[in-house]
Amino acid sequence: MPRSTRRSGSSGTSTPPSSLSSPPSKPLFPTISLRSSSPSSSSNKELSSSYQGSTPTLTARSSLLNVLTRPHHSAPTTSISMENSTNNSSSDEDTNYSDQSTISSYASSIISGTHMIDKTNLTSEDIAKVYENYLEKPFVNTKSTIKHSEFGHCNNPNWRWTSQWNPDEPIHPAEEPRPPYFTLLTTYISYILLIVIGHMRDFFGKRFRPAEYAHLMPQNGYAALNSDFDSFYTRRLKQRLEDCFARPVTGVAGRTIVCYDRASTDENKTFNLTGTTTRALNVSSYNYLGFASSTGGCADAVEACIKKYGVSGAGPRHDASTLDLHVQTENLVARFLGQESAMVVSMGYATNSTTIPALVGKGCLVISDEFNHASIRFGVRLSGASLRSFKHNDVDDLERILRDVISQGQPRTHRPWKKILLIVEGLYSMEGSLVNLPVLIELKKRYKFYLYVDEAHSVGAMGPNGRGVCDYFGVDPREVDILMGTFTKSFGAAGGYIAGSKQIMDRLRLRSHATAYAESVSPPVLTQIIASMGSIMGVAPPLAAPADIIDDRSDTMSIASRPTAYGPAPTYILPPWMKLPLNLLNGTEGRERLRRLAFNSRYLSSGLRKLGFIVYGHRDSPIIPLLIYNPGKMPWFSQLMLDRLGPDRTPVVVVVVAYPATPLITSRVRFCLSASHTKNDIDLILRACDEVGGLLGMKYGKQTMSVEEVISNAEELVAASF
Amino acid sequence: MSGIHTSISTLAATAQPASTEIPAPLIPLLSSLTSLIYTIEHLFNKVPGSPIIVRYIKSSYQDDPWRSVLELFLLAFAIRTVLKGRTRGEGEGKSFIKLTEKEIxxxxxxxxxxxxxxDPTPADSxxxxxxxxxxxxxxxxxxTSANGKTLLNLATPNWCGFIENDKMKQVAIETLGQYGVGTCGPxxxxxxxxxxxKAEADIASFIGTEASIIYSQAFALVSSAIPAFAKRGDIIVADRGVNFGIHKGLQISRSNIKWYAHGDMKDLERVLQSVERDRKRKGGKLTKKFIVAEGIFENDGMLLDLPKVIELKKKYKYRLILDECQSFGMMGAHGRGITEHFGVPANEVDMILGSLANGLATGGGFCAGSQVVCQHQRINSSASVFSASLPAMLATCGSAAIDILKAQPNLMTSLQSNIALFRQQLSKLEGDSKDALISIPSDPNSGLIHIFLLNPPDSLEEEELILQEIVDECQQTSNLLITRARRLRSQEVFEPEPSLKICISGYMARKDVEAAGRGLKAAIVKVCGNIVNKVDADCWFASWVDY
Known part of the structure; x- marks a missing residue:
């Protein structure tokens, strides 16, 4: 889709929404501030009623609002009616829809959900009352089959955005935001104290309480299983944070998650479940498109599959455990990504670790981003290839290294390298930063290296069509030699894929460890992949299926047909027994999800920046790392988000990450957003962060807006480029 | 106060011992030098704490000039280390050649x-x-085709028929309704x-260990659990016949690896003794020592002599890592693996690695052992930390399968009787008789049966061709689906011989198993007989090579 239309500015504002596939356009930010007027204007109610065909009673103001805000999203009319018709059996259910106007304050946003509370004085008890069932009962009345606790209902068409590269916005900030020196100093002091005291405790503990250190010391002639040096960090730092990790949960990791409450009496060595559970807003799981769900069309398809195929993929692919479903999934994945061929593996981690050794070996060089995932490093180590790493996302450093290695050749012998493989990630899971793909493609032409992009986090989550970073940047996917990704994150399934040209894939099928020795992907997981991926693509109306369905291995799209090639999938690509509901089949649901995720990501990322937090990463990234720095604040942040002090009391589960997953001082909390979150959820996260972050002194940057200002200006913030 | 000054002038004096006379042109130079030194000294004295430094340098110099030299050297080295690039091969190095931009x-x-x-070779295709x-x-x-005939599947591990078990399907659907499919997080x-x-607790109590940990893939489990414990400098004694996943784990561990002959306990003892001797001779600190072996070997179906290994491991103080990916769910009265088969308590083995995909027809793998062993992996095993957890339905189905195994020991007896029946059919082709065509090293109780040709042709490719011909023959005449053991030629550490891989299921009807045995026997006789008599395959092979 041409990028220019997207930035066509206000000229597109007056055109009525046309079709779903039309490119969205947005107004230039912000021309008129609408946010100073009275609260709780329910312009959306009017919007919605106009969609239902009743006579719209549009006031002049709300029609202005309407006109100004609509172009953010492609087709409110169509999409809304689609959603309503599928989610709600009768559309009058929506009359009480109070996904709130964008003009809202804390109180008013809550009030319009209920009618009995006096609108002027709100006590925190009142707010708490409104939020009592917030996580399970939608503010919107709906008869959707999908549980609100798994996938939030959010009908407001203004809260949508298209994830697409805007060349005016830099891919990486010119300068990384830096904390005040005081914070740096205290962070270093914290670690020094931790190390010194830890070693002192070890020293005395080993002498006075040997029983507790038995596993670190040789006994009966057996060397210690854990070297105390290796485990020092685990015992002395991680154990103090242990409550933030591996909290046992139950149910679906969707919009909300149910955690088991637990307590420790022995300094976090063991935990005892208290027997109670807490349902919390989930901004921790990799559920970008909200396909983690126990109900709905995908789940029904999976159920049909279990009845037909059973649960197991049994043996390795090459030992007669290749099902027709595997071939079908691979065809679908290849078409989804715009590649010639694809291969699925039963575990995301193993996709990297078993494939890289099949691509490169001795005499080859792998150039890897310093923040690449552990599975990539594992794979490179197995392969026996040489390794050079470059500074995270620093293309200048990369070019310097490329010139260096090509001119020097292999160490000592100075022979030219057999192959040079550049491995990068599309979206970095700890940084939220995007790869600079356009520049890499240029460098690739000059330096003739092969490009391997790990899209574990970006596939499904980035790009107007959800096809990952290639789609986001408008790059032809076949310019990238190998696209790798996982199904765990956006598709609510498990395992991973590799896609590329047919020749490379055949090579991998022959040489990858996974095809010969690892179990194949289990059929229910394959079905989840087909159903979720198919619903993002949309499936074309039934045409005559080709004679032999399975032998569609070389699904070639001519280069001329791209980049419009991200079209709907042909019907024969779904298994004949798979019945998907209409909203999944025609791609409307998938598109809505992509656009909700894009809005949520950009909104939270922008909002947190405005609140004065230091946030890494690109604003379009659904991964939003918020910097904590001081290790002591990590458990506090996690705990306070769970035991909220604010008036709404809605618990939020967050992931805190520290060394060794991040550099030593930049401990962070990482939000992973999802299409299943509603704008109210994001508001809630912003309020919670404001409250907890303010309390813990985590606003290291300059706060330019109050939290209520941020919330009422959500759409402007999303549209703005800063 | 003027400590430095004096010492420098002393140095100058010693440098020019003979003549006190200074040449005329040097005088302005020297005077400016003196004034410069004086200014520096003055500035230095203004710095707080400078007298302490001066005193320190002076005393250390007087006590021991070498110490000062050494300290200076250390300082220079530290500065150099700090300034040097972090990555290896960063432009320095002996073999670095400086090139101009144009040359580059x-x-x-x-x-x-x-x-x-x-490009794919004919063999690849x-x-x-x-x-x-x-x-x-x-x-x-x-x-094996949309409208093809139905074949009896002897290629997929399905020891107890769990793949088509309705109870497990039921459990999976129930789990789906509660948990969805993916877990969306590590x-x-x-x-x-x-x-x-729950599944971890079930596995641990079923096998009889303190704890267990689930991974989302058995192959990744094996290659990641070993390096979680074995590090550089540790000693691993491994059977030469171990599977590919173990090889990868050993490679990553960077430990000191010693091999013993496949299945040879005498050789194992010899290796253990030699390691012990080595250690005594060289001294050094106690390192971790592991024995790595498989219960039923994936590459040939042989059974490990577990009691002997346990005895040796205790004697020489090794820890045992036992890969039961094949034997779990296949061996023992309830399918607990070879520990149950031999009556050895499972907690005598330090780590039992098992596959839920092979044994229980769900997915994923587990490592069972002590609490310390399992907790360690939750933090230190890369495939456990950095990968999404196992889909909930595969875990619940695992628990369900264990319940079935516990409740129905007859599953194991019917598996054993099917194995015996099948082996009986092939027994005439084995052994020392002159009709013998094949050898089966696999244990008589193993459901995984590898069939090797007794008189293999010269090249591995030819042998694979013959085996494939047997596979095709079985499929055409007797409606059997069997497979060659697939290998990653040129990536294996010790190239395994080509073989046919047969998986017997207890769920098969007796007459099917009997017919399968007969069919396979006929196919082997037919194909191998052809080779002996007509040298047909050689011609075929020759034509294929030309292509």
Missing amino acids: DELVDDFNPLPLAD FTLDTVPTIYGPNGIKVK SGFYGTIDVHQ
């Missing part, structure tokens, strides 16, 4: 890498083309679901 540009232009994937695709569900009876970040913990 030329070299970049000339750079001509190999293609990422080379042959391998890919002979991979069957199963249409419809996997199980005992399968189809176990450290809200990916630890209660069903995982």
